[in-house]
């Protein structure tokens with residue numbers, strides 16, 4: 244078991260489209276185990292592989308972490324086949340420590356994916372699970388929750404994030420991080 248290093252915005256790893264997983268080997272099994280451990284330790288309810296620097300289509304979720312792992316789920320190559328209705332939710336992200344924003348999402352989704360044993364999963368999700376799957380699936384396409392905001396809301400939330408990062412990141416990378424944040428915020 245290992246706690247994996249998280250990737251923080253504005254790292255370019257978070258902007259890449261991830262590749263399909265074609266074989267389920269020991270490396271994937273180890274990654275799945277380490278991603279679950281990392282998600283629980285970081286108090287998250289979802290984690291996508293690019294958030295731990297792996298650009299492959301794998302997400303880990305548990306929207307009821309207080310249930311001791313009963314709702315733990317891993318989705319490999321997930322696809323949203325259909326959706327109904329709309330909803331909004333105040334979302335956060337382990338790659339954006341310190342900020343949240345209200346994001347518009349689909350309400351009910353039909354998901355097709357594979358589990359870690361290679362079996363096909365085909366199910367409907369609503370509520371927090373639906374929102375969480377949409378958030379994590381976006382990560383696999385290089386999209387983060389701030390990209391779902393209006394340009395004005397994105398600018399405001401990235402400005403707040405930039406301030407938090409400036410207070411917490413104090414090394415030679417700081418100027419680069421600041422420049423990217425300012426560019427993304429349209430400042």
Ligand code: ZN
Nearest residue numbers: 335336337338
């Ligand atoms: Zn996220």
